[in-house]
Amino acid sequence: MIQLKKITVLFLLITVGINAQSTYKKWPDIIRKNDDAWFASAEAKKIAENVLLYQRNIGGWPKNIQMQQELSPQQQKDLIELKKTAAETTTDNGATCQEMLFMSKMYAQVKDERYKESFLKGLNYLLEAQYDNGGWPQFYPLKKGYYTHITYNDDSMVHILNVMKEISEQSDFYSIKPSKEIIEKTKKSFEKGIDCIIKTQYRQKGVLTAWCAQHDEVTLAPAKARAYELPSLSGKESAKITLLLMSVERPSPEIITAVQSAKAWFEKTKITNLEEKRVVNDAGKIIEKKMIVTQNASPIWARFMELDTNEPFFCDRDGIKKKSLEEIGAERRNGYAWYTDEPKGVLKKYAAWAAKNGLKVSGIETSAKKKDNFFTVAQDGSGDFTKIQDAVNASPSFPYEKVTIFIKNGTYTEKVRVPEWNTHLAFVGESKEKTIIAFDDNFSKINLGRNSTFYTYTVLVEGDDFSVSNLTIKNTSGDKGQAIALSIVANRAQVSNCIISGNQDTLYLSGKEAKQYFKDCYIEGTTDFIFGSATALFENCIIHSLKNSYITAASTPEGTAFGFVFKNCKLTAETSATAVYLGRPWRIYAKTVFINCDMGKHIKPEGWENWSKPEAEKNAFYAEYNNKGEGFQPTKRVSWSHQLSKKEAEKYTTENILRDSIQNWHSK
Structure with missing residues (x-):
C-alpha cells in the first residue's frame, strides 16, 4: 500500500x-x-x-x-x-x-x-x-x-x-x-x-517497417543504447521520422515507399484495447502507472517492439526483456514512457498526403485522384498489368501530377519505351536486385544501318520529369558491340538506387539541353559505357569497368556549362581490367569532371584519350578535383586535362549543374 x-x-x-x-x-x-x-x-x-x-x-x-x-x-x-x-x-x-x-x-x-x-x-x-x-x-x-x-x-x-x-x-x-x-x-x-x-528503415522478412531509436553508425543495423533500450522497432521515434518524410515536397519514389511502409506498420501494430492509468502527486510526478484493459480505446503503440514479430516488450535496468509493464520495477515502470500515441499524427495526415502525391489509400484511390495515377505491374497477375509497357501505355498523356508504376519482383523480358507524351512518370521497383527489366538487342541484331545503336535499348525514356528507383535495367546481349541498357533523351530525369548493366554503350544520355541525375546507382560496362550529350550528375555511384577500355564518351554541345559530372563516386573494375581511361571525346566539346571520387588502380595514369581528334585537346574540358585511390595520379594526366582549384570546384553544386537555365561560367 x-x-x-x-x-x-x-x-x-x-x-x-x-x-x-x-x-x-x-x-x-x-x-x-x-x-x-x-x-x-x-x-x-x-x-x-x-x-x-x-x-x-x-x-x-x-x-x-x-x-x-x-x-x-x-x-x-x-x-x-x-x-x-x-x-x-x-x-x-x-x-x-x-x-x-x-x-x-x-x-x-x-x-x-x-x-x-x-x-x-x-x-x-x-x-x-x-x-x-x-x-x-x-x-x-x-x-x-x-x-x-x-x-x-x-x-x-x-x-x-x-x-x-x-x-x-x-x-x-x-x-x-x-x-x-x-x-x-x-x-x-x-x-x-x-x-x-x-x-x-528496417526490413522485417523482406518488408519495410519502421526504425529503431538508434542504429549502428557503420552497419546501420538497429543497435542497443542503455540497458533497457534494446534493439527494437520504435513506436515513438518512427512517428516523427515518418512525419518528416511526409513534409518533403515532391517526394522521391524511395520516400513514398518508406512512408507507405511505415504507415502500414503503424496500422498493423496499433493497440486499441489498453489505456494507461497514472497516479500522480500534487507536484505532477507519476508515482504509479498501470495498463487497463478497455474496449475501443484510442490507439496507442508500444515504445519497443520485437524486430521480427512486432511484439511489445519492456526492460528494467538489468536488460532482461519482459512481456508486460507490470513485470518491471517501479523506478523504470513509472519513470519511462513505454507507450505513445504519436503515430496517430501519421495516420491522421496520411490520406491528405497520399492524395497530394497521387497515391492509393488502403487499395482505393483517394477522391482527389483518378485511378490512372497509380498502377501495379506483377507477373503473377496480382497487379493491374503483367507487362511494364502495358502500364506505360495506360498512363495519361501530359498529366498534371506524377504517375507511379510500381513494379513487383520478377524478370521482365521486354523493351520498354516511355514516349514523349508520358511525362511525370515514375518506375518504382520492389527491390533493386530482384526487379529486373532485361532485353538482348545489339547493333548487329538490329541491323538498321549506321544508327542501329540507338535502337538497341532495353528501356528508352523520351518523356520529361521521369524517375526510376529500386530496380535493375539490363542489356543481356553480352559483349557483342553496341547495346544500350538505358537510353534517356529527356529533361529532368532521375535515376536512384538502380543497377544499370551492359557492355559497350550501356547508358545513353541525351536530349536538348537535358539535365539528368543519378544517385546511389551501380553502372557497369565496357567501351564508352556512359555516353551522350546531356548534362548529367552522378552522385555516390559505383562505376564498374568490365574490361580495358573507356568509361565515358561525352558529346557535350558547344557552349554547355557542364557535361558529365561524377561526385563522390567509386570507380571499380574486374581484375582483368588494368588499363581504363576516364573518357574520350565522342564530340570535340566533350566535358567530363570527377570530384571527390575513389579511383581504383585500373585507371590509366594519363586518364584521358583524344580519340584521334587533336582539336579535342583544345576544345574538350576534362577535369578532376580532390580524388583519391591508386588510379588518381594528377601529375601523370595528359597535359590538356585540368586539376580544378577549390574555387573552381565549388561551382559544381547540384543546383548549378541541374538547374534548367545556367550561364556558361567557364568563359568568365
Whole structure:
C-alpha cells in the first residue's frame, strides 16, 4: 500500500502523449513562448547571456540545463573555462537545436550580433557533427559507448533535419539568414539525412517497417543504447521520422515507399484495447502507472517492439526483456514512457498526403485522384498489368501530377519505351536486385544501318520529369558491340538506387539541353559505357569497368556549362581490367569532371584519350578535383586535362549543374 500523508493522490485516466498545461518554468517552455515582445525584455536578455555562456566554442550546448536560472560569479567563471573543452556538447533531449531557436527569436527582436554569431556557430556544429552516411551521433565530439550510434532517440535527428530543412528552403522560420554557401551545405546535409533514414528503415522478412531509436553508425543495423533500450522497432521515434518524410515536397519514389511502409506498420501494430492509468502527486510526478484493459480505446503503440514479430516488450535496468509493464520495477515502470500515441499524427495526415502525391489509400484511390495515377505491374497477375509497357501505355498523356508504376519482383523480358507524351512518370521497383527489366538487342541484331545503336535499348525514356528507383535495367546481349541498357533523351530525369548493366554503350544520355541525375546507382560496362550529350550528375555511384577500355564518351554541345559530372563516386573494375581511361571525346566539346571520387588502380595514369581528334585537346574540358585511390595520379594526366582549384570546384553544386537555365561560367 502507498502511504499517503502530505501527498494528495489524484487518479487520472490519461491519454498517452497529452501534456499538462505549460507553466513556462522549464527551459524548453521558455523557448516556445509565442510572445515576441518578451524576447526584447530585460529578462530575456539576461537569460541570453546565460545561453551564450553555456555554448562551447565548438558551437554546441550541453543538455538538460535550465538556462534561465541565475548564475553565481563562480559559475560564470567555470563556464568560461568550459567553453574551450567541448564537454558534453550534444543534440540529445533537444539540446543545441532549441538554443539555436532561442537565439533566432532573440535576434528577431534585438540585433545583437552575438546572437547571430551564436546561431551560426550552432549551425556549423550540426553540419560538422554529421556522419558521411547522413546520420548524427548523440554527442559530438564523439563520446565512447552507444553515444556514437546514429540517434533517432527522442527525435534528436529529426530536430536537426528540421533545422536543415528550414534553412535550406530559406523560410522565415529563423530570423538569421546564413550565406549562400551555408545554405547549400544545409541542403546537402538534409538530403544526406533523408538518405540515411531511407537506408536504416528496417526490413522485417523482406518488408519495410519502421526504425529503431538508434542504429549502428557503420552497419546501420538497429543497435542497443542503455540497458533497457534494446534493439527494437520504435513506436515513438518512427512517428516523427515518418512525419518528416511526409513534409518533403515532391517526394522521391524511395520516400513514398518508406512512408507507405511505415504507415502500414503503424496500422498493423496499433493497440486499441489498453489505456494507461497514472497516479500522480500534487507536484505532477507519476508515482504509479498501470495498463487497463478497455474496449475501443484510442490507439496507442508500444515504445519497443520485437524486430521480427512486432511484439511489445519492456526492460528494467538489468536488460532482461519482459512481456508486460507490470513485470518491471517501479523506478523504470513509472519513470519511462513505454507507450505513445504519436503515430496517430501519421495516420491522421496520411490520406491528405497520399492524395497530394497521387497515391492509393488502403487499395482505393483517394477522391482527389483518378485511378490512372497509380498502377501495379506483377507477373503473377496480382497487379493491374503483367507487362511494364502495358502500364506505360495506360498512363495519361501530359498529366498534371506524377504517375507511379510500381513494379513487383520478377524478370521482365521486354523493351520498354516511355514516349514523349508520358511525362511525370515514375518506375518504382520492389527491390533493386530482384526487379529486373532485361532485353538482348545489339547493333548487329538490329541491323538498321549506321544508327542501329540507338535502337538497341532495353528501356528508352523520351518523356520529361521521369524517375526510376529500386530496380535493375539490363542489356543481356553480352559483349557483342553496341547495346544500350538505358537510353534517356529527356529533361529532368532521375535515376536512384538502380543497377544499370551492359557492355559497350550501356547508358545513353541525351536530349536538348537535358539535365539528368543519378544517385546511389551501380553502372557497369565496357567501351564508352556512359555516353551522350546531356548534362548529367552522378552522385555516390559505383562505376564498374568490365574490361580495358573507356568509361565515358561525352558529346557535350558547344557552349554547355557542364557535361558529365561524377561526385563522390567509386570507380571499380574486374581484375582483368588494368588499363581504363576516364573518357574520350565522342564530340570535340566533350566535358567530363570527377570530384571527390575513389579511383581504383585500373585507371590509366594519363586518364584521358583524344580519340584521334587533336582539336579535342583544345576544345574538350576534362577535369578532376580532390580524388583519391591508386588510379588518381594528377601529375601523370595528359597535359590538356585540368586539376580544378577549390574555387573552381565549388561551382559544381547540384543546383548549378541541374538547374534548367545556367550561364556558361567557364568563359568568365
